[in-house]
Amino acid sequence: MRTPFIAGNWKMNLTLKESVALVEELKDLVSGVTGVEIAVCPPAVNLTRVQEVLKDTSIKVGAQNMHWEDSGAFTGELSPVMLRDIDVDYIIIGHSERRQYFNETDQIVNRKVQAAHTHGLKPIICVGESLDEREEGKTRQVVKAQVKSALAGLTKDQVADSVIAYEPIWAIGTGKSATAEEANDVIKFIRETVNQDFDGAGDAMRIQYGGSVKPHNIEDFIKQSDIDGALVGGASLKAESFAEIVKKSV
Numbered sequence: 001m002r003t004p005f006i007a008g009n010w011k012m013n014l015t016l017k018e019s020v021a022l023v024e025e026l027k028d029l030v031s032g033v034t035g036v037e038i039a040v041c042p043p044a045v046n047l048t049r050v051q052e053v054l055k056d057t058s059i060k061v062g063a064q065n066m067h068w069e070d071s072g073a074f075t076g077e078l079s080p081v082m083l084r085d086i087d088v089d090y091i092i093i094g095h096s097e098r099r100q101y102f103n104e105t106d107q108i109v110n111r112k113v114q115a116a117h118t119h120g121l122k123p124i125i126c127v128g129e130s131l132d133e134r135e136e137g138k139t140r141q142v143v144k145a146q147v148k149s150a151l152a153g154l155t156k157d158q159v160a161d162s163v164i165a166y167e168p169i170w171a172i173g174t175g176k177s178a179t180a181e182e183a184n185d186v187i188k189f190i191r192e193t194v195n196q197d198f199d200g201a202g203d204a205m206r207i208q209y210g211g212s213v214k215p216h217n218i219e220d221f222i223k224q225s226d227i228d229g230a231l232v233g234g235a236s237l238k239a240e241s242f243a244e245i246v247k248k249s250v
């Protein structure tokens with residue numbers, strides 16, 4: 001039985017004051033909610049303060065990006081050692097915005113996924129096709145290649161302890177979500193691919209859907225056979241809408 005997992009990706013939004021206010025409100029709104037794992041992924045500069053506010057709650061904290069090396073001459077980067085040192089739990093890796101604007105390749109994603117596991121961070125690995133790829137009927141081919149490459153070299157246990165977020169690029173921030181059935185088909189296919197490559201680990205790993213998830217559509221996704229939660233962008237920037245998504249996922 002996989003516990004549903006709802007994570008908020010705040011992207012490059014919210015000042016320190018706004019971040020603290022959001023989590024103060026969120027922890028009250030979801031206190032007493034059980035049966036769902038919750039994480040927020042604020043901008044890196046706000047991680048420690050957000051951690052402090054959430055320290056006596058079960059809400060986890062994730063970062064949005066990191067380098068794969070432990071330390072070194074990589075100006076502007078953050079290392080997995082630093083994130084683990086401040087008790088970050090999750091790390092989003094390979095978001096389509098990083099692939100698109102910061103040239104993250106499948107090889108870079110794989111290095112980061114390996115580094116995350118080496119240091120005890122749980123990766124949320126993002127995969128998904130573009131609109132052109134979808135229209136050319138290449139969704140499965142693209143997603144399969146991204147998944148295989150991201151997980152290469154991991155042990156079965158590490159794979160089971162990873163999260164994949166299937167985020168079709170054309171559904172991100174557009175208000176156009178995939179239908180729940182379409183998303184479920186692709187997620188089921190991802191799970192089968194992982195099961196084949198890692199001896200059943202796909203059945204243990206959580207696979208989320210992401211792309212215009214809102215309070216009004218989360219139930220459609222969560223009731224599908226293979227969708228274990230959501231990676232939420234815009235709707236995670238308000239405590240109320242994020243809390244509503246969390247509550248509807250149980």
Ligand SMILES: O=C(CO)COP(=O)(O)O
Nearest residue numbers: 009172173211212233234
């Ligand atoms: O990219 C996303 C989460 O990582 C999805 O963003 P939206 O929910 O704003 O479409």
